[in-house]
Amino acid sequence: MTGQTIAVVVILLVAAGYxxxxxxxxxxxxxxxxxxxxxxxxx
Amino acid sequence: MILAAPALDTVTIALAGNPNCGKTTLFNxxxxxxxxxxxxxxxxxxxxxxxxxxxxxxxAEIIDLPGTYSLIATSPxxxxxxxxxxxxxxxxALPQVVVAVVDASxxxxxxxxxSHLLGLGRPVVVVLTMDDxxxxxxxxxxxxxxxxxxxxxxxxxxxxxxxxxxxxxAVLAEAAIAPTPPLWSxxxxxxxxxxxxxxxxxxxxxxxxxxALRLLTGDQASDLDGAxxxxxxxxxxxxxxxxxxxxxxxxxxxxxxxVWIDSIVAxxxxxxxxxxxxxxxxxxxxxxxxxxxxxxFAVIMGALFIxxxxxxxxxxxxxxxxxxxxxxxxxxxxxxxxxxxxITDGLIKGVGGVMVFVPQIALLFGFLALLEDSGxxxxxxxxxxxxxxxxxxxxxxxxxxxxxxxxxxxxIMATRTIASPRERLATILVAPFMSxxxxxxxxxxxxxxxxxxxxxxxxxxxxxxxxxxxxxAAAAVAFIATRLxxxxxxxxxxxxxxxxxxxxxxxxxxxxxxxxxWAFLRRAGTIIVSITVLLWALAYYPQLPAERVEEVRAAAxxxxxxxxxxxxxxxxxxxxxxxxRLAHSAAGVIGKTIEPVIAPLGFDWKMGVGLVGAFAAREVxxxxxxxxxxxxxVGDDDTSLQQAMVAxxxxxxxxxxxxxxAISLLVWFVLAMQCMSTVAIVRRETGGWTWPIAxxxxxxxxxxxxxxxxxxxxxxxxx
Numbered sequence: 001m002t003g004q005t006i007a008v009v010v011i012l013l014v015a016a017g018y019x020x021x022x023x024x025x026x027x028x029x030x031x032x033x034x035x036x037x038x039x040x041x042x043x
Numbered sequence: 044m045i046l047a048a049p050a051l052d053t054v055t056i057a058l059a060g061n062p063n064c065g066k067t068t069l070f071n072x073x074x075x076x077x078x079x080x081x082x083x084x085x086x087x088x089x090x091x092x093x094x095x096x097x098x099x100x101x102x103a104e105i106i107d108l109p110g111t112y113s114l115i116a117t118s119p120x121x122x123x124x125x126x127x128x129x130x131x132x133x134x135x136a137l138p139q140v141v142v143a144v145v146d147a148s149x150x151x152x153x154x155x156x157x158s159h160l161l162g163l164g165r166p167v168v169v170v171l172t173m174d175d176x177x178x179x180x181x182x183x184x185x186x187x188x189x190x191x192x193x194x195x196x197x198x199x200x201x202x203x204x205x206x207x208x209x210x211x212x213a214v215l216a217e218a219a220i221a222p223t224p225p226l227w228s229x230x231x232x233x234x235x236x237x238x239x240x241x242x243x244x245x246x247x248x249x250x251x252x253x254x255a256l257r258l259l260t261g262d263q264a265s266d267l268d269g270a271x272x273x274x275x276x277x278x279x280x281x282x283x284x285x286x287x288x289x290x291x292x293x294x295x296x297x298x299x300x301x302v303w304i305d306s307i308v309a310x311x312x313x314x315x316x317x318x319x320x321x322x323x324x325x326x327x328x329x330x331x332x333x334x335x336x337x338x339x340f341a342v343i344m345g346a347l348f349i350x351x352x353x354x355x356x357x358x359x360x361x362x363x364x365x366x367x368x369x370x371x372x373x374x375x376x377x378x379x380x381x382x383x384x385x386i387t388d389g390l391i392k393g394v395g396g397v398m399v400f401v402p403q404i405a406l407l408f409g410f411l412a413l414l415e416d417s418g419x420x421x422x423x424x425x426x427x428x429x430x431x432x433x434x435x436x437x438x439x440x441x442x443x444x445x446x447x448x449x450x451x452x453x454x455i456m457a458t459r460t461i462a463s464p465r466e467r468l469a470t471i472l473v474a475p476f477m478s479x480x481x482x483x484x485x486x487x488x489x490x491x492x493x494x495x496x497x498x499x500x501x502x503x504x505x506x507x508x509x510x511x512x513x514x515x516a517a518a519a520v521a522f523i524a525t526r527l528x529x530x531x532x533x534x535x536x537x538x539x540x541x542x543x544x545x546x547x548x549x550x551x552x553x554x555x556x557x558x559x560x561w562a563f564l565r566r567a568g569t570i571i572v573s574i575t576v577l578l579w580a581l582a583y584y585p586q587l588p589a590e591r592v593e594e595v596r597a598a599a600x601x602x603x604x605x606x607x608x609x610x611x612x613x614x615x616x617x618x619x620x621x622x623x624r625l626a627h628s629a630a631g632v633i634g635k636t637i638e639p640v641i642a643p644l645g646f647d648w649k650m651g652v653g654l655v656g657a658f659a660a661r662e663v664x665x666x667x668x669x670x671x672x673x674x675x676x677v678g679d680d681d682t683s684l685q686q687a688m689v690a691x692x693x694x695x696x697x698x699x700x701x702x703x704x705a706i707s708l709l710v711w712f713v714l715a716m717q718c719m720s721t722v723a724i725v726r727r728e729t730g731g732w733t734w735p736i737a738x739x740x741x742x743x744x745x746x747x748x749x750x751x752x753x754x755x756x757x758x759x760x761x762x
Binding site: 002003004005007008011012015016018019022 | 377378380381382383385569570572573574576577580
C-alpha cells in the first residue's frame, strides 16, 4: 500500500467517523443539528 | 409574603414579557450569549437558558421565555412561557425570581402581563425597556412611583447602551420578597362568585381566591386540574349565574385589571406634549398601503436579488480563482495518485465549489438582518395577511415562512406562534417550499453556467423566479391542504403588534451576517467536507483496470470519423476514458441505477449521483458535480466546473447539459424535499411519522412532475 493510499484511508475513516458521531449525538440530544437551529439549548 | 432567600448558590430567574419587548436583548446582555434578536414579535418560540453572575457573586440561571400577553396561553409558544412560570414543566426548574420585561413605550398593555406575574407568589423585578422610544414620544415614566405602586423593584435598562445592567444584577441578587398580589376591584357580582367558589377549593385564603378567579375566567392550565374537580358543578353554576346577569367572567376580569393598570399609568406617566402622529405611523401610511405597500415590497425584494449578482459576482470570481490557484499549487507538489485526486478533485473542486457562494449567503442574510431590525418585516407580514388568508394560511404564517428562506428548520419551529392546529400544520407542510440558503449554491451554479449572457437583471429575474415558484407551489399546496384538513376549530384573527421602526444597529447587523456566514462556512467545513470525501471515494473506487482503459481508448479512436483533426480525436478519446472510469466506479453504478427514473427529466446519471448526495445536504449537489467532473478529468486539472459541465457530451455526441436540463434541475431543487434534518423536525413538531413521510413523498412527486413539465416546455423554446 502506498503512502498516498494510507493517507486516503485515514481521511476516509475520519470523515465517516465524524458523520457517524454527529448522527448519533443528534439522535441522543434530539436536536436537529442545523446550525440555524433554535431547538438546541444555548448552553 | 416573604420567601426565604435561596440558600443555594444558584438562583433561577425567568425573563417574561410581551412579544418584542426586548427580553432576548436583555438575556444576551446578562448571559453574554448571542441568541437571535429581531424587531418583530415571535422570534423566541422555545425557552432558552444561560448563566450570569449576580452582584453578590451567586450564579443565576437565566431562562428566556417566548413572549406572551398573559398567562392564559393561546398558542404553543405562549404555552411554554405559561408552563415554565407556573412550574408545570418537568425539564425546567420553577423560577425563583421573575423578571417582568416591560416595554415603556406600551406601558399599559405590558403591565397587563405584569399584573399576572405579580400574582405568581414569587419575587418580581420589573425591567423597563425602550424608555428612549417612550421619551421620544414625550412620555416620561417615573420608575420610583411605578415601583411604589407595583410593590416591586423597577430598573431601567437600555438595550442600545447597556445602561442599567449592573443595577439590575444588584437588584436581582436581593430579590427575595414576593409582592402582595395586586388588588383590583372586581364587579360586586363577580367578587361574590369568586368568594363563593373559593370555599370549594383547598389552601389558604389568598390562594383559594386566586384559584377561584382563574377557574372562573376559564384558565385551562394543568395546575388547576385538581381545583377544577374540587369545584365541580359549582364552577358551571357560578359561570351561568354571571352570564345570566350579562357578565362574561373573562372580560370582567380583564376590565378590572385595566382599571387598576390605568390608575398606575396615570400616576407614573407624564406626557410632555400631546401625542402627535409618530414617525412610525407616518412611514406606515406608505409601507402598509394596500397598493404602494406591495409595490415597495416588490422593489425591496428585487433590489435584494439584483444585489446578489451585481455585488457578489466579482467577489465570487476571486474566491473561485483562489481555489483554482490552490488546486494547481497542491496538485503540482503531489505525485499522481489517490491522495492528489482526493485533495484537488474532492476537497478543492468539491468543497471550494460550495465556498464560492459565501458572498451571496452573506448578502442575503445582511439584507434580511436590515429588514428585520428596522421593523419592516412585521409590516411585510401585515401586507401578506390577505394573500395568505386566500390560500387558507394565517397572517402569523408569514414569519415562519420567511424564516424558511434561511432554513426550513427554524421556520417550522416558528409555527408555534400559530394558535390554530390546522393553520399550523398547513404552514409546516409548505415551509420547505421556500428556497432555503442551501439551495442558493445550486441556483447560483446553474444560473451562472447556463444563463451566462443574461446580464445581472436577467440572472436576478431567473433567481427570483425560482423563489416565486417555491412560493406559488406553497400557496397551491396550502390551498389544497387546508381544504383537505377541513375547517376544524375557530378561524383565529390575525393580530400583530407593529414594532416601532428602529435604525438597525451596526453591531447586530454585523453579528447577524457573521453568524449566518460562519454557520455556512462551518457547515461547508464539516458536513459538506465529510460527505464530499466519501462521495469522492465512491467516484474514484473501484478503479478501471489498466487493460480496460486501453481497450476503451482504442475503441474510441476507431470510432472517430476519418475527417476528425488530431485535437478532436484526442479530446474524444480522453472523454471516453473519463466516462468509462466514472461509469465503473461505485458512484457510477448508483447513478446508472437511478438513471431510468430521472432520465425523463433530462438528467443523466452524473446528476443522479449529485441528487442522491443532495439528500444529505443540498449544497452537496454542487460539490458532487465538482468531484465527478474533477475525478473524471483526464490530463490537466485546469478546467473549471462550469467549463466541464458545458463540455460534457453524451455517448451520441449531444451535450449533457442544456438550458432545458438546467431549468428542469432548477425546478427540481425548488420543489423537492431533500433535507433529512427537516424531516426530523417535522416529525418532532407534528408528533409522528405520518406528516413527515407524506410531505417527503408528496413534495418529491410534485418535484418530479414539475421538472418533467418544465423540461418538456423548455425543450420547445431551447430545442
